[in-house]
Amino acid sequence: MAELAYEETFDCVQCGYCLPACPTYLTMGKETHSPRGRINLVKMAAEGHISYSELEGPINLCLGCRACEVVCPTNVQYGKILESAKEVIQEDKKKRITKRAKLFQEFVFDKAIPNKKMLHTAGGGIALYQKSGLQKVARKTKALNILPENLRAFEKVLPNVEGLIERNKRGEHYPAELKPAFRIGFFTGCVMDTMFSSINTQSIKLLQRAGCDVTVIKEQTCCGALQNHSGETEITKKLAKENIRAFEKYEFDYIVNSIGGCGAQLVEYDKLFENDAEWADRAKRFAEKNVDISVILGQLRLEFEKEMNKVVTYQPSCHMSNVQKRVNEPLNLLKSIPGITYLELPNKDMCCGSAGIYNIVNYEESMDVLDEKMKHVGKVSPEMIVTTNPGCHLQMKLGVEKEGLSDRIEVVHIVELLAEACGVGK
Amino acid sequence: MNQERLAGLLKNIVVEEKRILTDKVDLYSYSFDASFGVHLPDIVVQPKQTNEVAAIMKLANEQAIPVYPRGQGTSLSGGPLPVNGGIVLDLSKWDEKLDVDHEDMVAVVSPGVLTADINDAALKFGLIYPPDPSSSNVSTIGGNLAENSGGPRGLKYGVTKDYVIGLEVVTPEGEIIRTGGRTVKNVTGYDLTKLIVGSEGTLGIITEATLRLFPKPQATKTMMAVFDDIVDSGRAITRILSSGILPSKLEIMDNGTIVAVEEYEPLGLPTDAEALLLIELDGHPVAIEDEIQRVETVCKESAARDVRVANTSEEAAELWRARKLVSPAIVREKPTKISEDATVPRSQIPAMFKRLREIREKFKVDLVVFGHAGDGNLHPNIIADKRDEEEMRRVEQAVEEIFEAAIELGGTLSGEHGIGTLKAPFMEMELGEVGLDMMKRIKESWDPNNILNPGKIFPKPGQRLVLTNG
Incomplete structure (x- = not known):
């Protein structure tokens, strides 16, 4: 049975240094929605002063960006406390919800998201929707107005999805163009490989260009991040084991991804198996091999072919900075692109409000966080916002759209920008 | 109701x-x-x-x-x-007003403004707001005013009360008054401004404050001095301060702290040393170049075994890194940190170190000392686990003796943290019966129904120090 991380709450000395770093404390304006407040509530729930259902609101409204961990002077393991609370709440809820609802939830997390075919079909549907002109028609006829506001908002910012045929062309082995520097296993991710598969394709080409031997193994599955953030720890562990088993069979120097959020889950696989003698070491070895693409490309030499005369700013992915701890690598890579004028986004370390599926589940709260972010974007007025994670990418695009800046500000993944500068096609 | x-x-x-x-x-x-x-x-x-x-x-x-x-x-x-x-x-949500007037050299602020934001706003005009409690990125100016907060720069620049010249206050009976004004000099009537500052929210609610700003010093210079005997380091502090040099910061770390930091993150600190001092001078670059050499000489004459002067700002940051890591380093073994701020006159710093050493041995508590040594505001910190009741009893006794030692040496219960609930039982020991009674009479005349922050500063009959969660 799941348990709250009660012991860990005692590491918090309640100094409050986390308050200014917390996006939801800023937008919701009360201690209840701060890291210190949430840790205290977990402690209060463990001691029986409040119920799990009372704990649920403040926990669900946490973005999980973990900016608080970076500023904490006593190294409180906030992520562990948060995940324990989510797991306990989820277990408690399952006791109460109907069997049908329970089956549906399990289906989504256990079957649908990790299932490539199912997602690809959905992705193909999006591509068809976009390419057939249906998107235009739908927008013109206002047929979209029947969708709830949160889904309608995202319809506008959907990327142009690679059709099924293009995506199915992807092979398995991409030899280095020169003598290989590293043997890379490429982690595609599931949402990424559906909505942004062209970024994966470009990532592979860039790695090849930089001298890596890249393999996309078919046995890989979903990283489990979204499930873990929803308290479905057992499903996450199951997926983690599948991935560990799959990649163990190969001799890769690194396992590389271009997805801030998935990357964060992958480097924390060891935390899932802390008390599991059989898996602890294997998970640790796997976690240590996983890196973001910026780390590899930063170590190697990329030949640029084109000056990108653009004024850009960078919105770091929280999970890239706070969990993967890759703060400088993406930024240095970005600055190395010829012709780039880089302007720092004030308060760039604050979450944009995307946070996995937070912006769909907690739409209004997410938009308040995004509004704060866009105030800062307004201060620098860039021509381009660079991101490193599909969630942030969509959210920033939505922010630009909401502010009516779509014709002035472009939102791109760092890989797209690098690909263009290196003359690597789609 | x-x-x-x-x-x-x-x-x-x-x-x-x-x-x-x-x-x-x-x-x-x-x-x-x-x-x-x-x-x-x-x-x-x-x-x-x-x-x-x-x-x-x-x-x-x-x-x-x-x-x-x-x-x-x-x-x-x-x-x-x-x-x-x-x-x-x-009051932390009320942060809209932060007006800097560089001609009058004041900032007018609403109570929820963060302390660090005031300094940042002043810097744009080449000014600073000197009080710098270590929580200044989080703490509100309203809270700083109520508690009269200090900080490392207090040694040279004084504390919060030295920078407040005007207040808007709501009294416990709901009246709005203004005290002081916008001028440095003001002797019209009783100084209610200074009475309210440090009254811990028991006399009125501060709704606006007018704060003095200072010109920003042109340069800073940092050094570290290592001592085999902590009492020697105490002597070095008093000698530096009586040599005509006033550092902007003078911080100490004792052996327990040094070892904890080095185990937490190896920085190459001397783990066999009993104490190290971190000293920062600020002012005109030529002046502090000369002064830092004199401080170096004084330290060596006071038996410092090693002195390092930072030549670049990076080297200075490296030296300060040790101090920054103290908080996470000392709570690694046990989570509860009892941070005291008993303060003694500068001349008594060596004597206070001796007393603290005795207290640590007598009660077998994990007591480390670090903090703003230069103004006698030592921070003896006891590290414990608040779930261990037996240990917490020993900690309570040790804390009581720390208070007694500070008062016997001519010092005070609290340099900058305030009395609140924790130190109320010791008020009479420092102030005497009449002294405490005069304070009570002030409280009663401002707040006849005792509705504003009741239960603080003044002890209830028989109240004792309690550090376990009640």
Whole structure:
């Protein structure tokens, strides 16, 4: 049975240094929605002063960006406390919800998201929707107005999805163009490989260009991040084991991804198996091999072919900075692109409000966080916002759209920008 | 009065309903600060206007409801704890006003403005707001004023009260008054400004403050001195300060702290040394170049075994890194940190070190010393586990003896953290019966119904120091 991380709450000395770093404390304006407040509530729930259902609101409204961990002077393991609370709440809820609802939830997390075919079909549907002109028609006829506001908002910012045929062309082995520097296993991710598969394709080409031997193994599955953030720890562990088993069979120097959020889950696989003698070491070895693409490309030499005369700013992915701890690598890579004028986004370390599926589940709260972010974007007025994670990418695009800046500000993944500068096609 | 009725009455006062918090999770979220204890309020209100505060105080005064003002809850002495229930006034959301007037060299601020933001705003005009409590990125100016906070720069620049020249205050009976003004010199009547500052929210609610700003020093210079005997380091401190040089910061780390930091992150610190001093000078670059050499000489004459002067700002940051890591380093073994701030006259610093060493041995507590040594504001910190009751009893006894030692050496219970709930039992020991009674009479004349932050500063009969959660 799941348990709250009660012991860990005692590491918090309640100094409050986390308050200014917390996006939801800023937008919701009360201690209840701060890291210190949430840790205290977990402690209060463990001691029986409040119920799990009372704990649920403040926990669900946490973005999980973990900016608080970076500023904490006593190294409180906030992520562990948060995940324990989510797991306990989820277990408690399952006791109460109907069997049908329970089956549906399990289906989504256990079957649908990790299932490539199912997602690809959905992705193909999006591509068809976009390419057939249906998107235009739908927008013109206002047929979209029947969708709830949160889904309608995202319809506008959907990327142009690679059709099924293009995506199915992807092979398995991409030899280095020169003598290989590293043997890379490429982690595609599931949402990424559906909505942004062209970024994966470009990532592979860039790695090849930089001298890596890249393999996309078919046995890989979903990283489990979204499930873990929803308290479905057992499903996450199951997926983690599948991935560990799959990649163990190969001799890769690194396992590389271009997805801030998935990357964060992958480097924390060891935390899932802390008390599991059989898996602890294997998970640790796997976690240590996983890196973001910026780390590899930063170590190697990329030949640029084109000056990108653009004024850009960078919105770091929280999970890239706070969990993967890759703060400088993406930024240095970005600055190395010829012709780039880089302007720092004030308060760039604050979450944009995307946070996995937070912006769909907690739409209004997410938009308040995004509004704060866009105030800062307004201060620098860039021509381009660079991101490193599909969630942030969509959210920033939505922010630009909401502010009516779509014709002035472009939102791109760092890989797209690098690909263009290196003359690597789609 | 029950919560529902109280909420109903407050809704007539506070413009936005969302600034009245009644949910159980909200009440628990305002039940604590950075000290000890959990106390549930009946309701939390987040005022953003002076007239809201005045109306709330009138209501509370009529109905005899306790009111507990609060900033961001970083207090180490229990200042904002709602020990008698009632209303918590969360003033941290009221942060709209931060006006710097560089001609008058003042900043006018609303109570919820963060302390560090005032300094940042002043820097744009080549000015600084000197008080720098280590929580300045989190703490509100309202809380700093109520507690009269200090910080490392206090040695040269003084503390919060030295920078406040005017206040707008709501009295416990709900009247609005202004004290002081915008001028440095002002002797019109009693100095109510200085009375309110440091009164820990027991005399009035500060709704606006006018603060003095200073010109920014042109340059800084940092050095580290290593000592085999902590008492020698104490002597070095008093000699530096009597040599005609006033450092902007003078911090100490004792052996326990040095070892903890080095184990936490190897920086190459001398783990066999009993103490090290970190000294920062600020001022004209040519002047401090000369002064740092003189400080170096004084340290060597006081038996320092090693002295390192930083040549670049990176080297300076490297030296300060050791001090920055103290907090995470010392709580690695056990989570509870009892941070005391008993303060002694500078000449008594070596004697206080001796007393602290004896206390550590007598009660077998994990006591480390670091902090603002230059102004006698040592921070003896005891590291414990608050779930271990036997250990906590020993800690309580050790803390009592630290207070006694400080007072015997001519010092004070608290240099900058405040009395709150924690140190109330020791007030008479320092002030005497009449001294404490005079303070009580001031409280009674300002707050006849004892509704503003009751339970703080003045001990209840028989009250003792308690560090376990009650």
